Amino acid sequence: MTGEKRGVPPEILQQIRDRIDIIDLISTYVSLSKAGQNFKGLCPFHSEKTPSFSVNPVRQMFYCFGCSVGGDAFTFLMKQEGMDFMEALRELSQRTGVPLPERREATGKTSSGLSRERYFHLYQLAASWYHRNLLEIPEAQVARDYLDQRGITRKSWNTFQLGFVPDGWNGLSKWLEQQSVKPEELIQAGLVVRKESEDGARISTYDRFRDRVMFPITDPRGQVVGFGGRILKDGASPKYLNSPETDLFFKGRSLYGMDKARQSATSSGRFYLVEGYFDVIALHQNGIENAVAPLGTALTSDHVQILRRLAPSVMLVFDGDAAGISAALRTLDL
Template sequence: MRSITLAAGRRGVPPAFLQQLRDAIDIVTLISGYVALSKIGQNYRGLCPFHSEKTPSFTVTPSRQMFYCFGCGTGGDVFTFLMKKEGIGFMEAVRELAELAKLPVPSEAKAGSCSTSPDQRVQLEAIHARAQTWFHHNLFEHAMGRTALAYLTERGLHLETLRAFGVGFAPASWDGLTRYLLHAGFRLQDVVQSGLILTKPGKTGYYDRFRGRIMIPIVNLRGQVVGFGGRVLDGTLPKYLNSPETPLFSKGRMLYGLDRAREAIARLNTAILVEGYFDVMTLHQSGFQHVVAPLGTALTRDHVALIRRFATTVVLVFDGDSAGSHAVLRALDLFVNSGMTVRVAILPEGYDPDTYVRTHGSQALHTLLETQAVPLLDFAIEHSLQRHRHGTLDDRIRQVDDLLRIIMKADNVIMREEYTRSVAERLGIRQELLVQRYPQLLRRGETSASPEKNLVRNRDKQNGKKEDREERDLVALLLRGAFTVDQLHALQEEEFTNPLYRQLVRVILYHIDASGTLVWDAFHAQIAGDDVLGPLVAELTTMDEGYFHAEDVVGYIWDCLRALTRKKIRTALNQAIARLRAAERDGRGDEIQRLNAHINELLIRKADLEKVELLSS
């Protein structure tokens, strides 16, 4: 009996309820609300909502309740689709789908999901929406907002832009928003939890967090206001103040403007990343619809993952000062080997994107991005070369190590060699000396890519090989229930050379019952939360039937199984012959005799297999 650990319900949600919910939601109906689907055989096809394409490669398989895009590799079930499309978390997706299916969420799921109940979240969302309405009214309809409105228009922002982004104004009074929200009927404890008001230190009473500031609403991908950024009009510090972390808002996981930019980003497959709120608004106003910015914090891995859901190309546009350069360098570890193409455009000193466009116009910025944006690694290397240009010998040694650490971040061997050659020429150092330095830096703690990334990378590299296609097709047909009982008995997971396929076969075999049928509910409950196996299953289950190029599927399965066995015998034979030659060189008689017997046994198995193949052809 194979030993395998079954995954529990994701984040406290019982697996049985997840399956009940998955069965209750028709995936075709759900996705049709976002994508125009056409029926092709047993599947449906349309243009992918997660990347820009002209030829449909997005496939929905209703029989398995799965979707997969053969263009960008995004796939999964109803939960995955809603999470990726709406930019929400797993529990939010569960709640939305449960509401759609009119199923009550189990109490243990509610308790285990977070400390905030759904009703409380609704209250917090309503509080933020009402606060944004009040701020917006203050800016456009009240005398208290005239100074702020004049400041914004002097910065070149049009009234329609300010209205589109929902910009408002918080007056300088201590409790204007507090009184407004309480008068609107919200409970005091909910308003405090929203982070918009604070308790007076050492006293009873409350006061507004934002006072005398231009208010910029932060909107999630569902179009809901979840926080604010406030900018002062005078020299008061801090210049910018953001909402605190709340059940609705986490600044390290959100990007300003993404709610408005995501369609353009997906269409162009490119995101422009700038530093501030006004950069985003000015560039959107100037025709750059695919611009976003972090929320007053350094970039995080969550930011990178969020961008990667919509685009594979990023252009970093930062201020032309040392702080801007350092911001780019901090992003190096986040973006390198992320699977994204990252370019850097540093503006002339004294400019940020906002002032550059206002001074030189949108066409000048477009030209700069097209002609002066360089790959991220190139920028990092050039920055290091310039920094130590006139240094001491010790500085030069540190420079070499810094450069090598940058180069070592690249997964691509050819790219590493090309960068090493270029750096050697620039520094006047022999390339082989730099190569010799690599192992020393690795011993100091530099690490390579994670095993999980290597699994995915190996799968991508091997996808085109015939031997890997055989393994892939076997797994796909196994998922479709195409194996006979005899073929299931003949299937050996250890014969798979691709570790991803081998792992997936192990999980599938665990969930096949005595009649040879895959118990899909239990299997799906296990792989649904797996970021590697989940998309792979989605891909394999949405492949067209004709993709296997075999009229006789049962015969094709036998051919693939024999190919795996033949490959295993060939590998074992080569290894045994190599060991035999080594034993003969060393004069180890007993081992020579044992290896000869083993090789003869392998040759007999190989001959028997060839006879079977000849008879079946």
């Protein structure tokens, strides 16, 4: 995909290519050693014991003679981090100091008005509060018992930063306001819901998630961009509730566990696609780290593109009931 097609002037792309040192970039992921005029190392995109991955510092290009993957700095980041072109562009812009055109997705502003950095900060604060609740507060005993019954180990609680939110209307918002977070920011981030009375005379706010086990949803780099919450009361609905979609969180592009799965998937050449949060964690506990799951939605073409950028093979591991078989058949159509 070219920058021109995404409205990025070609001279901006060339400035980034001229300023980036591909050796420094790739060295943060791969141990490289000098080999003549080039550098070589073990390929991060497939499993190998003899280095076949070569980087040319003059041309600022890489190529693997084992799996035939090659390209420039943009290609490497997209493949290694599971980024799309614009995400790689923003990352390399920050690394090189080349400013991007003044447009919303390039300047770091989300449609809510929050900066990307502020959005990430608020969601990480919320994740920390949920996680501490699970570990410490007495009201979370029902959640701890539930996770134990599901076979989720204490180690996984920490690895996946699982959390708990008690059955109250403003526990999170009160705590975040104590951390100098403005009430309007909580609404902008989707952590708090604003509701207006039918006559418009009264406006109330309340926390989006209540009485749920919480699953932080991260981007491929591990930054929290949303949450999934599983209700604890029997018969209550919805059973699962997700954060609202934003510029940084879109269910049709997000895959649970991607931040932990991508390295294993790129080296093995395979993803295991499962149905939900608990399936990802269960496989992870059994040493299968390259497992991901869609967020309660059918697999989309965007999901498929993201998976294919990182690994050539995807194995479906769905339940054997009617719903699981139906989901597998829908996935095969993609």
